[in-house]
Amino acid sequence: MKVVFHLFLQSATLGRKRAFLTIAAIAWGTVAILLLLSFGEGLKQQLGKNSRAMGENIGVMWMSETTKAWKGMNPGRPIRVRIDDIPLLASRLPELESLIGEAIQWRTNLTAGKKTVAGRVKGVNYPYGEARKQYPVAGGRFLSPLDEAERRRVIFLGNELAEDLFGRDDPVGQTLLVANAPFTVIGVMQKKTQMGAYAGMDKDHSIVPISTWKALFGRPTVNNLVIRVRDGSKMKDAIARTREVIAAKYGFDPSDERALPTWDTVESQKINQNVSTGIQVFLGIIGALTLLIGGVGVANIMYAVVKERTREIGVKMALGAKAGWITGPFVLEGLSYTLVGGAAGMLIATLLVLGMSFIPTDGNKVMEFLGTPKLSLPIGVATASILGVIGLLAGYFPARRAASIDPAATLRYE
């Protein structure tokens, strides 16, 4: 090893320019792989966050028609869960965190002062706030059990609807006419980037207690139910169990899934997650290929060096250099260019990612969707190992060529 090092230091093989180009190629490849991976990580985290913005561990169950005959009744019978039945159904489903009714009135006139907007008014049971992440901006609140019990005329607004109606004013405490009935605004939803929605985006809906809603619009049934479980892995069972309880109450085949079509968001988040991971792996592979090209560049230059120095290698062999002393300096050289380039690339990439983290995601539509690139230890470790392997290979193959040189043939004087 000492001999290898002595020889390595003695033979500054690459000219400065070639060494620089080689290092730059590796640095570029490292920057590419790190940026792609951290971009993928940021995207993954952002997609995860956005897809959870609608709510976690929830399922959405719509009202539809039976598709199977049941106890002498023909298929095609509509099933409509009544608002008033929800407490009873919930009591039969203790395994659920909550069973929530959601009734929707589309294009209802909402009037604040002189301003009138046609908005969507939902009546929901109060646990909707937690389940569907209707977090209020400070100073306001979501619906309470009392609001529901006392059929209060209170309303919670999506942030964009609130802005449409009240502009920059604080809506909380103000009066809003809903279909000409006066309501008090009790809260405004915090802004969120929502990915995945049914019945429109949360930012432009408005919410009143489901009891109030029933009295106001005179319709006794829900549009859909929101099911929430404590443990996401129990979602499938919970959906089946809920269908069973409703089937028993309303009289249809509990195996008739299409009577109550359901969106299992736990399942779709899992798929989202897999897609993000897939994207990240794909980006990583592209990055690794870029780096590999850099490595091939190193190997190529080293091959050229081996060729240029064939006679020198032959001389060293004649003087008694063992194979390892011939190959060692080449491997060391390939490795050192790769590592220097890799270190430079890591530094540049880290600075770039740090720089990008100062770009705010809020208010920037692209960034809200893509997220900010994130460097992590696993990404660093993965990149470093890829670099190490490429460095070793970039040195190893040229070195092997060098060791296979036949000294007698090389030193022949023609």
Added chain:
Amino acid sequence: MSSRQEMTRETTPPASGRPIIEMVGIRKVYDTGKVQVEALKGVDLRIEKGEFVAIVGPSGSGKSTLMNLVGCLDTPSGGDYFIGGEKVAGLSRDQLADVRNRRVGFVFQAFNLLPQISAFENVEMPLVFGGVPPKVRRAKVAELLERVGLGDRMDHKPTELSGGQMQRVAIARALAMDPDIVLADEPTGNLDTTSGTDIMGVFLDLWKQGSTLVVITHDMALARRASRIVEIRDGRIVSDRPAEQAA
């Protein structure tokens, strides 16, 4: 011939009386893909310690091939070869490298000094390969360069030296590990007459100081100053005699 009898002793440990070089029926075939060139067709050669052997013969007769085999730079296609009593056949690449390092010193027609490093570092190289500690190395290199008259040129790069000086550095390098034998392949071939005579003088001095030398040369005047002349033609030794009897 005595060399035939030597074959029966091949398993005995090296006796102090054994020759440095002992070749029996050595053949070398170059396989260039299409044609096979038989460069050596059965060579018997013994060289004792302290000899100065001149190898002569026409170009292409196999002199360099023989030299490469003697120096373990290449392996024979057939025959037996012992260097310092050690059987060469069957040695690994690294073992051969070790034999070259410890037992053989090479001097080439084209000098073959490494151009980027100084005269000092060139001479130091075999000592590095031989695992000699740096302190000992430095003293040894300085002594060797003094001996070939280049004590004041140690830090010069080969390109800053004349041909004769380069060959002196190469000779110093060949002597670095105190080899059993110094092999020189047309060492004056690239030099003008004056430098050539000069280098030949260095070899004669080495011989007088006890070195064993094998020198390939075209110069008969020079060959006659050796102790023995071996003449090769077409891959065979055609004459092997003390120098004073040479024609």
